[in-house]
Amino acid sequence: MTTTRTRRHRLKLWHRKKRYAIRLNKHLDRTYRVGVAVVGALMILLGVVMIPLPTPGFGWLTLFLGLGVLSTEFEWAHRVTHLIRRGYDAVLHWYLRRSAVSKTAMACGLIAVVLVGSWATGLLGMTGQWVSVDAAWLQGPLRG
Numbered sequence: 001m002t003t004t005r006t007r008r009h010r011l012k013l014w015h016r017k018k019r020y021a022i023r024l025n026k027h028l029d030r031t032y033r034v035g036v037a038v039v040g041a042l043m044i045l046l047g048v049v050m051i052p053l054p055t056p057g058f059g060w061l062t063l064f065l066g067l068g069v070l071s072t073e074f075e076w077a078h079r080v081t082h083l084i085r086r087g088y089d090a091v092l093h094w095y096l097r098r099s100a101v102s103k104t105a106m107a108c109g110l111i112a113v114v115l116v117g118s119w120a121t122g123l124l125g126m127t128g129q130w131v132s133v134d135a136a137w138l139q140g141p142l143r144g
Helices: 002-024 026-050 058-071 075-096 100-120 123-130
Strands: none
């Protein structure tokens, strides 16, 4: 654990030194910030496009990584990231205070919501075809 922390700390110091050197040159600094803005914005847009796709979580992961990239250079993105992290920590703390029965009920409810949503959008029918299960009811009502 300590080697990971020291390696991480050294990497952070190295990045800060390089970033400080870039800040000294006005044109290079502006180019760097534009590059960060473009990469972060593209990651966020790609994440938004990927959210409704059947692959679970990649859209949200890409969106939050893009926000993290933006937060390295822009204060507003850092504030948004901090706000999201604070909300996540509050929900996690609330969840951990629940009893085992409540946690189980919430997990079952979440699984039910995901299954109903997957069925309604036709995702179950698509994944059923991958494993040679071609039942008409798996297609769902919203599948055109």
